[in-house]
Amino acid sequence: MKKTSFIKEVKENLPSGLVVFLVALPLCLGIALASGAPPLSGVISGIVGGIVIGILSNSHISVSGPAAGLAAIVLAAITELGSFELFLCAGIIAGVIQLVLGFLRSGSISNYFPNNVIEGMLAGIGIIIFLKQIPHALGYDKDYEGNLSLFETGYNIESVINYIQNLPTTIHLGAIIITLVSIVILLLWERVEPLKRLKMLPGALVAVLSGILINEMFVRMGSSLAIQSEHLVKLPIPKSFEDLRGMVVTPDFAGFANSKIWILGVTIAIVASIETLLCIEAADRLDIHRRITDTNLELRVQGIGNIVSAFIGGLPMTSVVVRSSANANAGATSKLSTVIHGILLLVCVVTIPMLLNKIPLATLAAVLLLVGYKLAEPSKFKHFWEKGKYQFIPFVVTAFAVVATDLLKGVGVGLAISIFYILQGNMKRAYYYSREELGEADEITIKLSEEVSFLNKAAIKKTLKNITPNSKVIIDARNTAYITVDVVELIQDFTNVRAKEDNITVELLGFKTSYQEYAEDQHSHISIDHKKAM
Template identity: 50%
Template sequence: MDSTTISSPAAPAASSATASPVGPPPSAGNTLVKDLPAGLVVFLVALPLCLGISLASGAPLLAGLVAGIVGGVVVSWVSGSHLSVSGPAAGLTTIVLAGIQQAGSYEAFLVAVVLAGVLQVALGALKAGVIGMYFPTSVIRGMLAAIGLILILKQIPHFLGGDEDFFEDLNFFQPDGMNTFSSIGRAIGELQPGALLIGLFSLTVLLLWERPFVKRNKVLGLVPGALIVVVCSILINLALGSMRPEWQVKTTHLVKLPVISSVDDVLGSLRFPDWSVLLNGNIYLLALTIGIVASLESLLSVEAVDKLDPLKRNTPTNRELLAQGTGNIISGLLGGLPLTAVIVRSSANINAGAASRLSAFIHGILLLMAVLFLEDVLNLIPLSALAAVLLMVGYKLTKPALFVTQWKLGWAQFLPFVVTIGVILFTDLLKGVGVGLAVAAFYILKANAESAYFFHYEPDHQPGTVHLKLAEHVSFLNKAAITTTLDRFKPGTRVILDGSDSVSIDYDVLEAIENFRQSANDRGVELVLRDIPQVQVLGH
């Protein structure tokens, strides 16, 4: 294609791929109008999940809430991500369940959580976060689509009022012996009319709140649809108790928050690490397992969140490991579950219109307030209303248009995408990503067998100009190096990015270049593209 020139005024530039996102973050005052309702939505989604993950992990009920509070109040500010939300993760459920049994007590298990956090801090200090740059777009999109499908399938039983287990279990086989599809079948047989009525009403409200006429309204646009859903669902259920008692949603299908009347009750309910187990070698092996798995899940999640971010900001991955490690140290010391960056709550955060990390912080504060003051009200919320919120999140993650887009990109992008989805659906997240990476690597190795990879850049004869020439074949494995190089250009630099010698440039690299092109104006960089095709970036 013809050369494309983007002239831009001087602006701050990121120094590396692991530096702060492009440009200064919006101030809290400018984003509060968006972050406050988004934080409320994430809180409503996170509350039952924190409780359910505690139950599924065999941990004290308060442990999940402690992890959620730490993830919101602490990790949101230590992390460099603007939109990700951290908390207890379903991907660690089986590890926690087995770990508590292996350690001999929950107090002994907490020592492993603290040590896992120390390991993550060390990994961040050693700059191990760069591994997050090597996950191809097709696999990340497959992970998002799979989580969207799982959310839809997992929430159907709660939407119908036929399942009492409400937690973020992403695995096909559940701890209660059921699987994703058998749970739906059982729920249909045990359908509760009241729960279904509230679920349908909630879904209708959420769909209406997506319509332009609501978004344009100055008053309605400020009120999150999830808040309307929660308030109305409580009122409808109370009305059913008076008008049709047999339709009223059972207490087993309402939010179950532990009743705590004072701060002393909170302190009395907390568990603390039993440091006497430090001489037990199994504790260190358990800590290693938690630290590695939690780090991988966090890196996958923030990579996915960056792709969903409307502003296409980059999360500094080394800092993310430091943040997650800090969170796990504090959570373990306070008796909480291990935590990670979690894509379900992060997706809900983005879909609710969050603009900065303030929304995640607000969600953490609301969780803390809920523990101390709001349990009586929150325990009136029907789970079918919250299921409707998650159904909307799931649909937005796996829209049919996404599958069409991946198909049009060819087999090298489509096959890793669908394989990742299939394996995650029937096993778990990490296995699915691993198999998806293997399929993507096959295509890369096949291409590299035909043409070697290299790329270099050298100063042009014109002062202040850098000429960067891509190789004959550029794969997603080169994405980290190219992104890092582009991020290092200072304001006032003229960059010529030359693909005239390239036979093929992988979609992941083209996407990274397109993200840089869109942000060049803010960076103060003048960019010239030669023979580099532009691509449509997801979200634009």
Template identity: 50%
Template sequence: MNKDLFKNLKADAPAGLVVFLVAVPLCLGIALASGAPLFSGIIAGMVGGIIVTTFSGSSLGVSGPAAGLAVIVLAAIEDLGSFEIFLVAVVIAGVIQIILGILRAGIIGYYFPTSVIKGMLSAIGIIIFLKQIPHAFGYDADPEGDLGFVQADGENTFSELINMLDFITPGAVIISFVSLAILILWEQKFMKKVKIFQIIQGPLVVVILGIVFGKIFAGSNFEITNDHMVSIPVSDDFSGFIGQFSLPDFSAITNPEVWIIGITMAIVASLETLLCVEATDKLDPQKRVTPTNKELRAQGIGNIVSGLIGGLPVTQVIVRSSANIQSGGQTRMSALIHGILIFLAALAIPNVMNMIPLASLAAILLVVGYKLAKPALFKDMYKKGLLQFVPFVVTVLAIVFTDLLVGIGIGMAVAVFNILVTNLKNPYILKTTHDTADKHYQIALSEQVTFLNKAQILRELNKVPDGAELYIDASKTVFIEHDVLEIIADFKENAKYRNIDIKISPLNHLDLNGFTQSLEQLVVGTDEVQQISTAKQLKVITSIDK
């Protein structure tokens, strides 16, 4: 780990604590939905927080057991007849992910358009919000971490909201509303100016008050029973704690079904990770770019370790990652802290953790869900034009009414259809010129630039060193899709931290497609452009024609 990570400990430690509080019930819920031992979810949470973070290049991504794999895991354990045999498939999946990282398959993540990624974030926010409402009212029939439309308890996301009305727990309702009031109060500007409230985080106050209320309500009509509490498996001593870990049964390594399941999990887990990486990078205030191939290798190492010690498969997870960002996390240290806290809680204080009402955690997740799906985001996407808004809305609806991967596929189909129609208008040519000796860099864009060119353009931008001058020539460009404009705007934001001077030519006759001022601020006047080192002083080192 880089020593610089400790410089942001003031921000990372509280964020890691919040992610820990969010992650524990999700780890348990996903294990329950997967038909696996509850402790296997805790193991996956530890591995995702400690092992994956150690090898990852993601600044704010947090890994753990993934809801998207729950159905696959449930079917796999039933088909193989043994959890220990299933662990062999988890190890195989990890090995395959490492190979995918070595083969540079991480580039796949750059081919998902921003409209679909933002649709995914909003959909996850809506799902989190809807799924937590029953928990907030004290109805916990559906386990935490079940993000599918059709639930494990036979209900769906919306029918559960009606069904919960027959099972309201008054004590849980009181805890939820008090917790929400505290979290909203903590977000106010006047609270953030008081130093003590900068140190003590709202979610921590909510959890402590939840435990206190649980004790006060004991024996009354407002009592919160164990069914409505966090339920970490409790061991009597250290040897009992170690006994909860499982070893894979490698005698099944020659079973073809084990390999098929391993390959399936590797593909699905890698796709979920790449989607989450893209989404997390969009949420990052500093607009840092995660090396996706390194991330695949880190996830592979994590799955090998998780499989060897009895854990569920892991991926980078958007719920934990977004909670990390919203809580002020700055570096990988927050994810590492969350993993260490899961380990310590399971080892030393499971009884204390089991006193936390799920209603308290529901309040925290309701706030997380709302922030991911704010109405302002829908308005902003609408202003950017139908080419952005339609795939965005379709992705949101598809994920809410199906599941993550199916919804993403439907959103991608709509986005690709739109872009294929647009591509009939103009050919695509991207030319990049560098003068590395003088640190003057130029990227010349063609008439038509779409999200299909994101990976190539991002690769060229990443070649620009610290302290350089970058001139983007869009004078011949008549159409740039929003995704590329956003990459340029994000690069500009990141350039502040790297002392890169970035300018772009006047956008003559360019269809901005409703893009905001963030790009327009990059534009310089004609006179200033003439003062920039131009192509006459530069040599062409790359030419990509499609």
């Protein structure tokens, strides 16, 4: 029975694993190039992320590998240290710190990321993926695969104009033909029912094979449409096992005596952990079954992955939105898809690097164009618009902040907007009246909400300040389950001092009989006794 279940799971996840493999291969190579590291180091990181983290993690959709967000840190570190072997020690340190963070249950902070911010982050990443793949689709490849900075000089009118003006100068007709053919194939595989049933033959594989065949045809014809090596996957080709072994770099353990490497390890651990937690939340949102990942376990697993990767010459890794999105989009149902992609990376890089080097980046751009569109499709913006401004504004601000800056800064801006609305919402209470309303009324009733925290103190204070002399005030706490001592003291001071001086009659409903009860309640958070007087 278990064997049948496993076979079924393989059938369900082999196509998605293959798609992620095709997407991950150029990303691993591109990020290694941008990091100033050996090309194989990115692939090693992808293999470990697929096999080791795939097996140990309980995330069903997330895919780990070398992260674009760490590329700048790695490049600066390797440049300063002058040695990739020394840098690998920082990867080991980062992995150990992540292990410790996992055991300290630091992953629970991901529970405080609002859904609209996570969805905004996904939409922003989708926009970046789409826009960054347009040059690759046209035949321009100076920008490395996996780069998630839309404008290298920052987001401004000049950078946008330069981006648009440079597009026509990058056009290669052969790349455009392959891109268009690939997109047609991918759309047919999604929408034509007989083709959709071909689960073991994913559209991405057909598109890639078609891209290879079309370009080989152009090459043999001697056509100007032929795509040259600069627009193809570039994987190092070992001529023997000794060559392959020589490409694998191991750590120089003398680096552990260098204080700079320890600081670098801590930096990588913090950035990688935050990116992983954000991506795990995003992956759970992409999971059609809405399964929840144990983020504390994920941090521990990421730590193990980074230790293993660094020991065998791989780059630091995180959970990665681009690969996870491609995985979900391809129909993955379990983490077996991630493991399959890692196995394919290992087997294909060792056995058929020459064939992989014939894959046009244009056909992979077609796959990612559709992934990007689905992450940021207009219906998502409409969905949050219909939820109201308190959901829509943090969503759209996060999306465009991610595009204008980077993932971490964009999410930070989105969180700040969300917190602002949370604070604003907490301070809005039915018990606040304007000065004019208070002035016209002889009797005022202030009904406290179910929970009254220090955030409500300012609104209550303003209300009490605006109550006119010779009036009557009823402060009703009968429906209140919790009230902070700060607010209790504020009401006591008003009742015992101001009310007596201004001849204001105060009636208190639902309050406890002693201050001590409130002090104890701050820790126990038990319900307020319904008394008629304080």
